[in-house]
Amino acid sequence: MTAALTATTAPADRTPRGPRGLVWAVLRVHRIALIFWGLALAAATVLLIWLHAIGDEARKGNVPCSTPAHDGFAACASLESVTVDDVYAGWIELATSALTYAILPVAAWAGAALIGRELENGTARLAWTQSVTPARWLAAKLAVPAVLLATGTGAIVLLNNWARGDGAPDLVGDWYYTDVFVGTGPAAVAYVLAGLALGALAGLVWRRAVPAAGMGFAASLVLCVVMERFREDLWPKATRTATGVLEMPRSALVTHWDNEVTDGVRHITATYHPESHFWPIQYVETGILLAVAAAATLAAFRLLHRRLP
Known part of the structure; x- marks a missing residue:
C-alpha cells in the first residue's frame, strides 16, 4: 500500500510591498517624530479646550474701567477677571504663534531626518535595492508626513478659532497681525506643507543632515518674511476720503494716508484693508x-532623477 504524497507549497511571501509597505516603513523609521x-x-x-473654558470669564474683564469708578466706568478692582484676561490673552498668543511658525521646525526636520540623514548614511540606497524605486521612496517620504501635518494642523486651527470665541481684538489681536492671520486660517496648513517640501528639497540638494536642516529652516524663514512683507498687496485695497477728520473702521489695516490742504481745507484719503478682506x-x-510646495516637490523629484546613476 502506497501512501499518497501531498504536495506542499511554500508559504506566500508576506513581506509588505507597495504603498502600504512604504507607509509603515516611513512610520517606523520616524516613530520618534510621530510620537512628538x-x-x-x-x-x-x-x-485650547482650557482657553475656551475660561474665555467667557476673560471677556468679562475686557471692559473699560477706572480707579476710582466714575462716569459710568466700573472700578478696576471690582473686575475679578482682570488676571484671567491676561492669562487668556497670553496663552492664546502663544498657541497662535506656535501654529504660525510650525513651518520652521517642520522644514528643518524634513531636511535633516526625513531626507538628508537617509541619504547621508546610505539607508535610502538600501531601500532602493529592495524593490522600491527612488520615485516611490520619495513619494512615500513626502505623502505620509504631509497627510499627518495637514490633518493635525487643520484640527488645531479649528480648535484655535473655537477657543478665540468672538475674536475680540483687545484680547486676541487684530486679524492682520501676522500670528493671528496665519494661525486662524488655511494658510497655516499651507505653510507646513511648504516647509515640508522645502526641507525635502534641501535634503536632496545637500544630502547631509545638518546642512539640509539649516538650509530648510533658512528657506522657510525667507518664505515667511516675504509673505509677510507683501501680504497687504495680495488683494486690492479699499479707499476712504473725508474732509477735516477721517474715522476708520475698527480693525482696519491702514496702508497709506494722504493729506492734502486746498483753500484751507484738509482732505484726507486712507488706503486700507477692512476686516472683510481677511478671507480673500x-x-x-x-x-x-501651495504653489511653492508643489514647485519644491517637483524640483525634488527632478533632482532625485538627475542624481541617479
Missing part, C-alpha cells in the same frame, strides 16, 4: 504657498 507630533497635538488640544487674502496666500 502626537504629544504636541494633544498638548495643544488640552490648552487668506485664499490668495494659501494658493501661493
Whole structure:
C-alpha cells in the first residue's frame, strides 16, 4: 500500500510591498517624530479646550474701567477677571504663534531626518535595492508626513478659532497681525506643507543632515518674511476720503494716508484693508504657498532623477 504524497507549497511571501509597505516603513523609521507630533497635538488640544473654558470669564474683564469708578466706568478692582484676561490673552498668543511658525521646525526636520540623514548614511540606497524605486521612496517620504501635518494642523486651527470665541481684538489681536492671520486660517496648513517640501528639497540638494536642516529652516524663514512683507498687496485695497477728520473702521489695516490742504481745507484719503478682506487674502496666500510646495516637490523629484546613476 502506497501512501499518497501531498504536495506542499511554500508559504506566500508576506513581506509588505507597495504603498502600504512604504507607509509603515516611513512610520517606523520616524516613530520618534510621530510620537512628538502626537504629544504636541494633544498638548495643544488640552490648552485650547482650557482657553475656551475660561474665555467667557476673560471677556468679562475686557471692559473699560477706572480707579476710582466714575462716569459710568466700573472700578478696576471690582473686575475679578482682570488676571484671567491676561492669562487668556497670553496663552492664546502663544498657541497662535506656535501654529504660525510650525513651518520652521517642520522644514528643518524634513531636511535633516526625513531626507538628508537617509541619504547621508546610505539607508535610502538600501531601500532602493529592495524593490522600491527612488520615485516611490520619495513619494512615500513626502505623502505620509504631509497627510499627518495637514490633518493635525487643520484640527488645531479649528480648535484655535473655537477657543478665540468672538475674536475680540483687545484680547486676541487684530486679524492682520501676522500670528493671528496665519494661525486662524488655511494658510497655516499651507505653510507646513511648504516647509515640508522645502526641507525635502534641501535634503536632496545637500544630502547631509545638518546642512539640509539649516538650509530648510533658512528657506522657510525667507518664505515667511516675504509673505509677510507683501501680504497687504495680495488683494486690492479699499479707499476712504473725508474732509477735516477721517474715522476708520475698527480693525482696519491702514496702508497709506494722504493729506492734502486746498483753500484751507484738509482732505484726507486712507488706503486700507477692512476686516472683510481677511478671507480673500487668506485664499490668495494659501494658493501661493501651495504653489511653492508643489514647485519644491517637483524640483525634488527632478533632482532625485538627475542624481541617479
